[in-house]
Amino acid sequence: MLQGKKIVLGITGGIAAYKAAALCSGLVKQGADVHVIMTRSASKFITELTLQTLSRNPVHIDTFDERDPEVVTHINLADLADLVLIAPATANTIAKMAHGLADDMLSSTLLATMAPIMVAPAMNVHMYQHPAVVQNMNTLVSRGVLMIEPGSGMLACGYVGKGRLEEPETIIRVVQDFFQAQAHRNQLSQALAGKKVTVTAGATVERIDPVRFITNDSSGKMGIAIAKSARDMGASVRLIAGTVQVPLPEGIETVRVQSAQDMYEAVLGEWNSTDIMVQTAAVADYRPRTVYDTKMKKKDEGLTLELEKTVDILESLGQRKQGQFLIGFAAETNDVAEHAMGKLKRKNCDLLVANDVTTVGAGFGTDTNVVQIYDADGLVVDLPLMSKDDVAIQLLSVVAKRLNGVSTS
Template identity: 60%
Template sequence: MSTLQGKQIVLGVSGGIAAYKAAALTSKLTQAGAIVHVILTENALKFIQPLTFQALSHQPVYTDTFAEQEPRVISHIDLADRADLVIVAPATANVIGKLANGIADDMLTTTLLAAKAPVMIAPAMNVNMYEHPAVQANMQRLAQFGYRFLEPGEGLLACGWIGKGRLAEPEEIVRAVINFFAGNAAKPQDLAGKKVLVTAGPTRERIDPVRFISNDSSGKMGYAVAEAARDRGAEVCLVSGPTNLPAPPGVTIVRVESVQQMLEAVLQRMADSDVIIKTAAVSDYRPKTVAMHKLKKQGELTLELEKAPDILQTVGQSKTHQFVVGFAAETEELLTYAKDKLERKNLDMIVANNVLMDGAGMGTDTNVVTILTRDGEVVPLEKMSKREVAEKIWDAVIAKQSARAISEVL
């Protein structure tokens, strides 16, 4: 049986050219067994008609807060109460702004304000609109409310611009919905009683008060690993470099900036940790000297670098009972470099990925990894969401820890 069978999904469609994709999304969700209730904004009606969604969902379509279709209930409250999940796709800058500021002036926004169910937002707009500080601030605020976002794609937009802002494809949204309900099913509490330490995100190594060396890591993989451990019953500490991600509920978060700060935070908590998973993309080098004041432009500048502390190697070489997992982001000879890192840094497991592969780079919502273990096992995984990858990693960690415990008894 599909994980969507019988799930009540409210789909809000706002006024953008991408509204046509919402029809395909409605069809796919309905075919997967979901009961889809569509709400169209007034502007959405300029792009697509209610009859399309009625035919695809086999349900009434809502467009007006005051057009009550069932006298016994108030429609927007009834929909909000019934929803297992609310999706807004496409979500325009206007709708995102209204939601972030609690404005409820139509059927969609009043329903969302009344909804207790989780909400997924799939933005779609011009790249410049998407990158505007007001829109970014509104999305960050909604993320703090607990709203989930489906990142828009990059490419040629309807307006002619090329960039980020294209609505996620219906197949991607359906996959995210399936993953959401699968992830919210009863999880095995196989990490109950365990203390887990995860590092995530990039680090910043200061050149002067306004400049630094860093990388493209978004922290998404590490945050997914931390959330998966939490849901399996672990007590989780997440040491995070600078990211734009909201703190995961139920996880202790320690925010740091530099490699040195991350090293100190990890070593301070290492003794109490049962499992350490280091996903953070730390800087390998840092400026040998840091200017106290902003460096002025005056011809060529030579920046002398020194090796930064190797957190993973320090942990691997000083571990006692801890199960230590590292990550290897490579661009060539993936398995060769990953195996070398696994041995050289005395790890129990390493997760390797080629960041040049489609769907596996930094900042994406998906990853393509290969899990390598100390005893020589090599497990390649196909492209999947970072949360799915996190679950696979924990499955492997738990299996290896169980095997270790059995061998110690024998």
């Protein structure tokens, strides 16, 4: 997967810089075209000549050491990179990245590049756990920077704990996996071209009075992940969102709703023009029979709320289906397969995505999920713990294969 890939390898000033020689050599052996940028501190631990010999390319340290008058070197490196890999990444460099500083060759290149960035931290265990460092790393992750977590063990400073640079062989495997996943995404980039995908996401709100309501814990993360993946696969996407706890995605037309009835009406408005309907929203099953116009006052005695059923959106769509591909979701706490298959058949779904919300890392509010996908014949795929973005890709890959014969291997 690395043949011909241009990798800018940033090496910063920690004792783990000595491992960068093996990392550089390993990447070159896998076919990568490696361009090394070292900080001045890194050059105290490993020489420029070593990295130049291993990479077979000039090594860059000084921003102002311009060797080719036809290009600005740090901009040229930023533009040519398929991936920028910082290994080892010190706390100082991570802080520079988080705060947008550009006071040397490496940090200037990082600000200029549009390539994916991968960071392998290495530092003392207490530095790694310091709140400032943790916050800086979280900031980078929120911007899409990929992190290779350090290993645990004896550190150069004598401490034992987390902070040791991951071994070069492991980093190379992570880089290979990244490019393999990228190739898979590219393969699927037009898998849903020409299709209209409608996705519901988030929780509905059923009013009791102007200040009280019934809702649930759905964050909308799974539905938004599916909407973004469908967009990236070339589909025309409409997102119908109730209450969500994450930012709405850019480039996707979104309809905001509140109650189950609002969502039902919005879904029906899209149904006839939709090719694929994905119902991830956690729609309230019941609503108050009476909604008060003014705030209910507290009384000495208890309060009884009379509830009535809301419309079953998924079942209604299943009854109206005329060629649309219908996908439902089921959050369960026990007997997942039995409940999922029963719901799939009752609601006339093409696929049913089920999970056990009592499983660690699955369910409402998490960034990860553990799901099983069912069709009328039973289990299609059992997905292990993975990010909701990856679950979305896996689900839509199954859909694309069934609709268009696109390979998802």
